[in-house]
Amino acid sequence: MIPKKTFLVVLFSAITFTVFAQTTTKTFVDYYDKPADRITASFYIETFKTNDTAVYWQRKKYYNDTVPAALAATGKSKDAEGLIKEGAFVYYYKNGIKEKEGNYSNNLKEGEWKEWNEQGKLSVLNHFKKDKMMGKNIRWFSNGSVYDSTILEASGNGKSFGFYEDGATEGEGNYTAGDKNGVWTYYYRTAKNKKVLK
Incomplete structure (x- = not known):
């Protein structure tokens, strides 16, 4: 015969496990x-x-x-x-x-x-x-060259630059309070061809 004290400990453990499993x-x-x-x-x-x-x-x-x-x-x-x-x-x-x-x-x-x-x-x-x-933020192409780089102050103000895989500048613009703001310029493969977005 199982002593009453041992039986209660086993029963209490089983109940505790059951309640825990339900979480x-x-x-x-x-x-x-x-x-x-x-x-x-x-x-x-x-x-x-x-x-x-x-x-x-x-x-x-x-x-x-x-x-x-x-x-x-x-x-x-x-x-x-x-x-x-x-x-x-x-x-x-x-x-x-x-x-x-x-x-x-x-x-x-x-x-x-x-x-x-x-x-x-x-x-x-x-x-x-x-x-x-915020701070310094960088993305890379799979070949290891920089895709874009953004540096933001604690206020969220800062600047971002984008690059082509060969390192040529693809675009640039500013951030204000963590959001894109003002003029953003995007360059095609030749520097004289560019698109400006406001």
């Missing part, structure tokens, strides 16, 4: 992580807590069109649906290669974000403050 949630979302129906959703998010005292939900995002489901992203969220991202995130291409990584604060991009192409080469380096690009 896993599945949410279907579109490309922008907005809720979507199961049929048209690009992804689905599974969230769970590692224990009952965890503040954040562990969040795994999967492609909804692969079998078996390919991992699209990992990170944490403030809510059970996984819609309010928080902390470090890593995103993946369908082939498993890392696509990008960076941090969120209350669902807004913060700090340094890096992106790689499907061959694993660094293709983007951006900096954010409350989801607004």
Whole structure:
């Protein structure tokens, strides 16, 4: 016969495990992580807590069109649906290669974000403050030459330059408070041919 004390401990553990297991949630979302129906959703998010005292939900995002489901992203969220991202995130291409990584604060991009192409080469380096690009930001062509470079002050004011793959200037313009502003000039392959946008 099982002692009553041992039986109660086993029963309590089973109840705790059952309650804990019920914290896993599945949410279907579109490309922008907005809720979507199961049929048209690009992804689905599974969230769970590692224990009952965890503040954040562990969040795994999967492609909804692969079998078996390919991992699209990992990170944490403030809510059970996984819609309010928080902390470090890593995103993946369908082939498993890392696509990008960076941090969120209350669902807004913060700090340094890096992106790689499907061959694993660094293709983007951006900096954010409350989801607004700031500081030095660079994108590269697959051959390693600079695609564009944008430098923004904390106010969001700054300048951006775009380049052709051979290094020739493709365009330039200004930012004010984090948004494109004023005259933006785009150059064709010969310098005398240019297009000005206001």
